Amino acid sequence: MRTALLLLLALALVAIPGSLLPQRPVAPIRVSDWKEANPAVADLYEALGLFDVYGSPWFAAVYLLLTVSLIGCIVPRIAVYLRSVRQPPARTPKRLDRLPASATGTTTLSADAALGGAEEWLRSKRFRVRRDGDSVAAERGYLREFGNILFHLSFALMLVGVAWNTMLHYKGEVVIVEGQAFSNNLTQYDDFTAGAAFRPANLQPFTIWVDSFIAKFETGDVQRGAARVFEANVRIAHGAGEPEQAMIEVNHPLVVDGTQVHLIGHGYAPVVTVTDPNGDVAFSGPVVFLPQDGNFTSLGVIKAPDARPNYLGFEGFFLPTAIVDEQGPRSVFPDALAPELFVNVWTGPPRDETGRPESVYSLTKDGLEQMRTPEGNVVTFRIAPGQAIDLPDGSSLSFDDWRRWTKLQVSDEPGLWLVITSVGLAVAGMLLSLYIRPRRLWVRVVEGPDGPRVEAGGLDRADSSTGLDEDVTGLAAAAGVLDATEQHCDAAVVDEEEDA
Incomplete structure (x- = not known):
């Protein structure tokens, strides 16, 4: 257990760089920016794997050692626990008066009846009972140790679940305009991350058509512009099956063959047509513009690389509810009540196709210049x-x-299901270990000058337990003692109890 705690501390320590430095799987651009700003240590950090801490060999080594250590702690404890469960309660000590709580008194019953009454009372309190001649031994609270083992076992299972999920998970994001569709294929994702053991064949075959997206905002004076409804009305086809109607809402994902589809963003896509000087359509269709503020002032570019004789590019803003005042063009409401485009035009010689990927949200201006009027003014328009x-x-x-x-x-x-299940089991195990009170009780009937005499005693096997005195007194009363004399002992457990 000491080794497991040290490894748990080591795991927390080696995870610190992952919180302080940008991580490539989630923020590759920030990693590039950080390396450019810190060239002196960038290569060293890269060699140490500090830009992918949670996927590095040294993090995995600590992780695996912790798992092995936990299993090494748990397995022997399980064997000890199973042996204790199979064994009957400990034999009655010779000196019950030396236990933390004890009581004595003369019984009104015969010795056999007194032991029978005590045994029946113990069973009603859900004690395991052992009767040996003139005494009865009882014990309960075995679930406390079971809860302790369950908690640690759940922690090991959680580590296994996290490792399983990390190796095989995938997450992709895709932007879909109303009227368009998406198939669950690697080539159709805008952004995609996956575990080391993921294979493209793991992708479930399905297609989603986004028929419409409904967005409603508060129009009253209170919380004006606040979101009220975001709904995507879609059709979903499993493999080559027929499409079925479905709806995706925020925090209500669509589950397709075990794959979750979440709605995480939305915006506007102006539909434009660009015609070149030759009269040919160089571009036509919707263009995704990215929101920049709560009123959905959206930035975007329109590219017409096939325009001739010159390349044409447009850069501008889409304003859903546009006004122009002393602050300039801006949107004053997130819904499209008065939409307008504000555009700059760039032109230049046609570009050679290189096959190199290029962002659809930014315009590469190398070799381009802003279009001007015959008077020399920059072309801008709304x-x-x-x-x-x-x-x-x-x-x-x-x-x-x-x-x-x-x-x-x-x-x-x-x-994920194993992680969630493990967390639930860990909570259950913790509750058992906190609230179950392991307790041992004994009662002996001995012959005395005034008739059979009852000796009862009890011992708690956990700190901060209550009710021991009441159980000892109740046990004596069940054995026929009308006026039990209680005794307390603050000394350690008797030698006989330790032997037991």
Whole structure:
């Protein structure tokens, strides 16, 4: 147990870097920024695995040693406990008056009747009883040690569950615009993390269509703009099966073949069409804009790499409820009551296809310059749904409509059930170890000059227990003692009890 406690302390210590430094599995961009800001120690930290502490070999080593140590503690204790359960209660000590609580008195019953009454009373109190000649021994509270073992065993099971979950779990995020669909395939995720033992074949085959997303906000004076309803009306198809209607709400995930689908975000996607100077449609469709504040002022870019003769890029804001005042363009309400786009235009020579991934939320401006009017002014404009803007180079942009997008998190935590079950068992074990009172009681009937005399005594095997005196007195009364004389002893347990 001492080794297990030391390893538990070591596990807490080695986890500290994971709290102080950015971790690559959850924040790869922050790791890159930190390494650029601290080049002197970046390589050393990388070699030590400090940017992925919980996946490092040394963290796993401490973790596994702790598990082995706990099992090494628990297994011998289980064997000792099973032997104690199979054994009958300890024999009656010779000197009951030396126990922490004892009582004596003359019984009105015969010796056999007195022992029978005491045995019946003990059984009614759920004691295990052992009768030997002129005495009865009883014990209860075996569940206390069972609870203690259960608590430690649950902790070991929890470590196993966490390891299982860490190795096989996966979590992916995807943004879906109303009217579009998503299939549970690696290539369709915007962001994806998984355990070391995960394989793409572990993904359950299903497809989700987002038919509509409903968002409602408070319009009254109190808590104006506060969220009231977020619902995604979807259809779900299992493998090649027929689609079924379903709904996903915040904190009410959709469970598909054991995989959980959570609703974790939403926003707006303006539907635009870009026409190049040749009259060809260079881009058409919804573009995801990312919210920047509580009123859903949203930032986004529109890219038309196929425009000719020049590349066209648009950078701007979508304002759901737009106004322009002394603070500039801004949104004053999160719902789309008066939506508008505020746009800057960038242009430059066509770019070669490199196959290198590029963020859809930012515009790479290398080789580009802002479009200007013949007078030399930078081209900026505001546009509402249903309007189109002709640009100085002969191209145009039309704001056709807007839709909502929703961000779904798809995850599978195969070991989570074991972790949750272990926590529940640990709580149950702790309650048993805290509230079960292991107690031993004995009663002996000896012949005296005034008739059979009863000696009763008791011993608690746990601190802070109460009611021992009452049980001893009750045991004596059950043996026919009308006026028991109570005695107390603050000394240690008698030698005979230790031998027992």
